[in-house]
Amino acid sequence: MSVIAPKFRLGYFLKGIFDNAFWILTIVTLAGIPAIQIVLFYLELPVIDGELLTAFLAFTWLFNPTMQIPLIKALIYSDLFRIVAFPGFGFAALIAAGTIFVERKMLAKLQLRVGPFYCGKVEGILQLAGDGLKLISKEIIIPAKADKPLFWAAPVLFVGTAAAFVALIPVAPGGWVVADLDVGLLAVFAVIGFFPIITILSAWSANSKFPFIGGIRALHQMVSFEIPLILSLLGVVILTGTLNLSEIVESQSSFPWIIFMPIGAIVFFTTMLAELERIPFDLPEAESEIVAGWLTEFSGMMYGLVQLGSYLKLYAFAALFVIIFLGGWTGPVFWPPLETELITEGIPIPNYAGDPILTVNTPGLPLLDKDPNEWVLQEQGELVYTSGQLLVSGVIWFVLKTVGVIFFILLPRGVFPRIRLDMLLHIGWYKLIGLSFVNIFIALGLVYAGVIGPGGIL
Amino acid sequence: MAEQVIPTKKMPPGLQVENVDDRIMTLNVGPQHPGSGHMRIIVKIDGDYIVDADPDPGYVHRGEEKMAESRNYITNIPHLERPVIHDSCNILYPYVLGVEDLVGIEVPERAKYVRVIAAELNRCIYIQYWLAIYGIFLGHSTMFMWPAGDRELLIDLMEKITGARVTHAYFIPGGVRNDVPANFEDVCLRQVNYFEKRIKEYADIFYDNPILKARTEDTGVLSREDAIRLGTTGSVLRASGVDYDLRIKEPYDVYDELDVHTNVLKSGDSYARSKIPWLDMLESCNIIRQALEKMPKSGSIRTKLKPNPKGREDEVYRRVESGRGSAGCHIISRGKPEPYRLKLSVSSFRNLIALPYLLKGEKLGNMPAVYWSLNYWPVEADR
Numbered sequence: 001m002s003v004i005a006p007k008f009r010l011g012y013f014l015k016g017i018f019d020n021a022f023w024i025l026t027i028v029t030l031a032g033i034p035a036i037q038i039v040l041f042y043l044e045l046p047v048i049d050g051e052l053l054t055a056f057l058a059f060t061w062l063f064n065p066t067m068q069i070p071l072i073k074a075l076i077y078s079d080l081f082r083i084v085a086f087p088g089f090g091f092a093a094l095i096a097a098g099t100i101f102v103e104r105k106m107l108a109k110l111q112l113r114v115g116p117f118y119c120g121k122v123e124g125i126l127q128l129a130g131d132g133l134k135l136i137s138k139e140i141i142i143p144a145k146a147d148k149p150l151f152w153a154a155p156v157l158f159v160g161t162a163a164a165f166v167a168l169i170p171v172a173p174g175g176w177v178v179a180d181l182d183v184g185l186l187a188v189f190a191v192i193g194f195f196p197i198i199t200i201l202s203a204w205s206a207n208s209k210f211p212f213i214g215g216i217r218a219l220h221q222m223v224s225f226e227i228p229l230i231l232s233l234l235g236v237v238i239l240t241g242t243l244n245l246s247e248i249v250e251s252q253s254s255f256p257w258i259i260f261m262p263i264g265a266i267v268f269f270t271t272m273l274a275e276l277e278r279i280p281f282d283l284p285e286a287e288s289e290i291v292a293g294w295l296t297e298f299s300g301m302m303y304g305l306v307q308l309g310s311y312l313k314l315y316a317f318a319a320l321f322v323i324i325f326l327g328g329w330t331g332p333v334f335w336p337p338l339e340t341e342l343i344t345e346g347i348p349i350p351n352y353a354g355d356p357i358l359t360v361n362t363p364g365l366p367l368l369d370k371d372p373n374e375w376v377l378q379e380q381g382e383l384v385y386t387s388g389q390l391l392v393s394g395v396i397w398f399v400l401k402t403v404g405v406i407f408f409i410l411l412p413r414g415v416f417p418r419i420r421l422d423m424l425l426h427i428g429w430y431k432l433i434g435l436s437f438v439n440i441f442i443a444l445g446l447v448y449a450g451v452i453g454p455g456g457i458l
Numbered sequence: 459m460a461e462q463v464i465p466t467k468k469m470p471p472g473l474q475v476e477n478v479d480d481r482i483m484t485l486n487v488g489p490q491h492p493g494s495g496h497m498r499i500i501v502k503i504d505g506d507y508i509v510d511a512d513p514d515p516g517y518v519h520r521g522e523e524k525m526a527e528s529r530n531y532i533t534n535i536p537h538l539e540r541p542v543i544h545d546s547c548n549i550l551y552p553y554v555l556g557v558e559d560l561v562g563i564e565v566p567e568r569a570k571y572v573r574v575i576a577a578e579l580n581r582c583i584y585i586q587y588w589l590a591i592y593g594i595f596l597g598h599s600t601m602f603m604w605p606a607g608d609r610e611l612l613i614d615l616m617e618k619i620t621g622a623r624v625t626h627a628y629f630i631p632g633g634v635r636n637d638v639p640a641n642f643e644d645v646c647l648r649q650v651n652y653f654e655k656r657i658k659e660y661a662d663i664f665y666d667n668p669i670l671k672a673r674t675e676d677t678g679v680l681s682r683e684d685a686i687r688l689g690t691t692g693s694v695l696r697a698s699g700v701d702y703d704l705r706i707k708e709p710y711d712v713y714d715e716l717d718v719h720t721n722v723l724k725s726g727d728s729y730a731r732s733k734i735p736w737l738d739m740l741e742s743c744n745i746i747r748q749a750l751e752k753m754p755k756s757g758s759i760r761t762k763l764k765p766n767p768k769g770r771e772d773e774v775y776r777r778v779e780s781g782r783g784s785a786g787c788h789i790i791s792r793g794k795p796e797p798y799r800l801k802l803s804v805s806s807f808r809n810l811i812a813l814p815y816l817l818k819g820e821k822l823g824n825m826p827a828v829y830w831s832l833n834y835w836p837v838e839a840d841r
Contacts, residue, residue: 111603209485213822279597280669288493288595288826415663417670418597420823421506 046074077370083167088178089312092166095402096311100128102403103410110414135304143297147205154202155298155305161194162312169319170246172329172394174370174387177246184245185237188320189230192275195313196222199284203294214293217421218277218284224428225274231436232267235443236324239452249328256327260446264439265325267432269408272317274424276310278409280416281424318405319398326401329394333385368392482509489517493595493826496836499813503822511817511825513810519840526800531557531767534797536627541804541838543624545584547577548780549804549838550629552787555710555776557631560769560791563761569633570711571753575646576619576628577778578742578749582653583612584781585735588833592732593664595826596673601664608656615649618642631767633760643750654743657736665733674728678816678828681726688812691805692783693734693833698726704779716748728824731831735781766795782806782833806839 037055045053048070053061061067075081082088101116105123108115120126142151168187170177181187196219203215237243239260240251258265274281285293295306322328368388377383385393419427446452469475485501488494496518502510522541526534538553539546551573558565565573586609593601613623619638620626628635639645664670680690685698695702703720705713721737723730769791777786783805790799809832816828 107599111600112607113603209483279599282597283823286597286823288597289823291491291493414600415667416598417593417601417667417673418823419669420673420821422821423672 046078048074076368082176082178087169087171087176088167089163091171092163092169092312092315093308095315095399095406096308097128098403099311099314099406099410101125102407103413106407106410107414132304135301138300140300140302141297143206143208145207146297147207150201150205151297152302154198154205155302155309157198158195158202158309159305159312161191161198162309162316165191165316166312168245169316170249170323170328171319171398172391173250174391175246176391176394180246181244183243185233185243185248188245189226192226192229195275196226199294202298206294206297208297210290210292211294211296213290214284214286214296217286217290218294220421221274221277221281221283221424221428224425225271225432228267228428228432228436229271229275231433232264232271232439233324234436235261235264235439238440238443238447245323249323249330252327253330256325256330258325260452261325261439261443263435263442265321267436267439268321268325270427270432272321273409273412274428276314276317276409278314279413280419282418283421283424286418314406314409315402318402318409321405322398322401326405328401329398331393331397333389334393334396481505487825488514493829495834496840499817499825499829501817501822501825506821506823508817508820508822508825511814513813515807515810515836515839517840518837522841523800523802526797528796530795531561531631531769531797532763534800535630536625538802539625539627541802541841542584542780542782542835544587545580545781545835546624546626547573547580547629548584548778549785549802550627551577551710551778551780552776552785553789553800553802554629554631555778556774556787556789557767557769559774559776560772560789561631561763561767562770563632563763565633565711566758566761567712568754568757569759571749572619572634572638572759573629573711574713574716574749575746575753576616576626576634578746579612579616580626581781582739582742583609583616585739586612588735588781588830588835589660589732592830595830596670598664598667598670601660604656604660604663608653611649611653611656615646618645630760632763633758635760637759643753647747647750650743650746654740657739660736665736671729673824674732674827674831675725676727677824678728678731678820678831679726680731680812680816684812684815685726688815689808690783690812690832691808692779692781693738694731694783694809694812694831696720696722697730697734699724704777704784708777710776710778712749712752715752716745718745728827728831731833732827735833738781768793768795769797777803780805782835782838783809802841804838804841805833806835809834810839 040055045055047053048061048067051057053071053074058071061071076086084090104127105115116124116127118124119130142148165188167178168181168184168191170180170184179187199218199222200215203211203218206212236248236257239257240248242248242251277284283293285295290296295303298306368391370387374383374386374388377386481504482502483504485503486498487501488498489496498514498517500510500512500514501508520540522538525537529537534553535550539550542549586605590602590605590609593599593605616626617623619642620628620635680688680694680698682699685695685700690698691702699722701720701722703718704710705718706720719741721734721741723734769789771791771793773788773790775786775788777784779785784803785805786803788799788801788803789797792798813829813832813834816832817825820828
């Protein structure tokens with residue numbers, strides 16, 4: 001049953017390339033272009049500048065300087081852009097990729113070695129891309145006795161749930177969030193509750209011993225740490241009186257909640273490490289005991305998807321910590337009010353207010369404003385910051401804080417050994433739950449003492 | 459409970475019928491398991507508790523003893539160090555001492571000191587490797603990288619002395635193969651001092667780590683009586699409170715002229731067993747410094763042997779303290795250039811005997827911590 005690799009022949013090689021090109025072109029022409037046209041036919045397109053955008057107009061406007069900016073702005077403010085690119089999946093995946101790179105290099109420095117070095121010439125920045133290509137090109141092996149539908153579904157469900165978690169995270173002021181729910185925090189708890197189910201289903205469906213033990217461990221760990229996780233965040237909910245994550249951030253415009261809730265922050269950070277299965281709580285993937293835990297039977301891109309999901313989850317948890325305890329995007333506005341000048345020459349930007357043709361000496365910024373008139377209002381002194389300035393400054397603060405929290409999530413990996421299951425359950429059920437109750441009582445005390453809340457001092 | 463299986467006919471010897479309990483899960487930890495080494499442990503678990511553990515070595519058996527019977531005393535040297543290439547000087551030491559007894563030659567004074575230095579350096583190299591694996595078994599990746607990196611210092615030193623990084627084949631009957639390089643004393647002293655400074659830092663990140671202490675203390679406790687009864691040696695024996703070190707009890711070469719201290723801990727748990735080799739490394743640094751001081755600055759390093767030496771008709775048994783415990787070599791000679799029978803008595807196999815007793819009743823999470831704390835090298839046990 002051995003397969004002998006055929007010898008390299010240039011003719012076969014070229015034939016392969018031509019075959020691939022032929023089939024790709026054929027499929028794109030016969031299926032891709034009609035599919036795009038059908039989608040565009042049914043898609044509800046925005047009205048720009050009093051004119052309904054069509055697919056034809058989009059191509060025309062791309063080369064029309066006066067219409068480019070409205071077109072791109074309409075794209076940025078569409079729901080699709082939010083889900084795919086900025087506050088949603090693309091942004092989170094970018095931070096996740098950065099996290100993997102930083103983790104590797106930081107851990108390497110800690111352990112007196114070099115880390116990824118060659119791939120990508122500069123400090124191995126393309127190592128992740130290389131790893132991804134390798135995972136994609138590998139064969140996906142499924143155990144013979146596995147429950148195939150569940151086994152296939154598990155990685156996809158894992159990434160999907162992690163992405164749902166990311167969708168609930170507000171990134172910048174002005175509604176930059178995929179799903180702005182009034183019960184945002186409750187939705188977060190609901191999404192977190194899905195992870196143990198997916199883990200145990202994938203572990204059980206593999207029908208193998210080591211994944212099964214890993215799945216049981218993950219179930220123990222996640223279920224017993226979910227309770228202190230929820231309790232530790234209740235203190236902030238009591239203080240703010242809202243479950244909406246954006247409103248929780250806005251309530252911290254003068255000071256972050258970590259000043260009053262340090263115990264809650266510590267409990268939440270610890271439970272976060274356990275939910276993320278990171279060292280010292282990486283029991284479900286304990287290598288020396290149970291091979292790779294519930295990931296043992298995953299191969300190729302299935303494993304890659306689970307890893308992607310877990311790093312998305314890491315970003316989402318770090319962002320949740322920032323939103324609830326560190327004040328999210330609040331902070332001094334980075335962008336000082338610029339000395340804008342009205343000039344009459346240059347590329348005219350359409351303006352809903354009417355006649356003035358306005359260009360500002362900061363290229364690109366008017367793109368980010370919700371309303372082009374904000375520049376005029378700022379010029380007249382009616383508006384301190386335009387929404388574009390607030391967005392840029394908010395995102396910078398948010399990313400800085402999130403990266404800081406991620407750094408502290410990564411750090412224990414170089415310092416601590418793995419702990420044992422009974423120690424883990426002891427920490428979860430005795431210490432953390434007790435501490436989170438202390439935190440809730442502190443919050444109640446602050447509210448009833450009249451320090452915070454309606455009519456409070458602060 | 460499943461029904462009891464009653465064999466209808468007589469079972470062939472070596473096979474046994476096992477009753478299957480639904481609560482018990484049998485795990486094959488190894489030989490292709492990241493936490494096993496080149497062996498298998500058949501572990502039966504009830505929930506998280508180990509009810510039975512059956513170590514199953516033999517996957518890397520190479521027949522070293524049989525091979526030794528068809529080679530003469532000199533050509534036996536390179537292959538006899540193969541069982542533990544990381545501790546190659548110490549595993550060869552008893553064989554060389556035994557052959558010197560049989561052939562009847564004296565070793566020059568300088569060669570004895572060079573041998574002690576090489577043996578102690580090699581002990582450190584072995585323990586560093588062992589410690590790295592102990593670190594990664596406990597999920598401590600920094601403790602994997604640090605010893606593996608610092609080990610390079612001493613490997614470079616050994617390369618300067620012997621010309622090979624790991625498999626030295628440096629000890630030969632009558633002395634050592636070649637002399638140390640010219641500025642060896644200075645280089646060795648500098649490297650060893652720096653090495654000692656480095657390994658003292660391991661206490662900060664590993665041995666004083668509260669999570670490590672909570673995990674390994676009071677796990678796999680081997681009492682003093684059990685340690686003696688099961689015949690364990692080396693660090694396992696000394697961690698259980700038995701003061702037994704062959705460098706002091708049966709000094710060979712020049713160990714009786716050096717001030718050797720031995721490290722004994724009383725508790726007998728995994729933590730003590732993991733700490734003893736680290737203390738041994740610090741002690742080795744002391745011994746190397748003393749030996750460098752007392753070593754004759756010049757002189758012969760080898761007594762010339764006849765080309766194909768014949769041992770007298772006798773049998774000898776010599777043993778030394780290796781990185782893992784006592785390593786013995788029993789040679790029976792019939793007056794020929796080859797040994798009639800050669801038996802390696804290694805500490806890995808003796809320490810492995812304690813494993814089933816220690817693992818019974820432990821939690822599954824403790825398995826790697828207990829297993830690797832036995833200072834066990836699978837290849838050496840299989841020989």
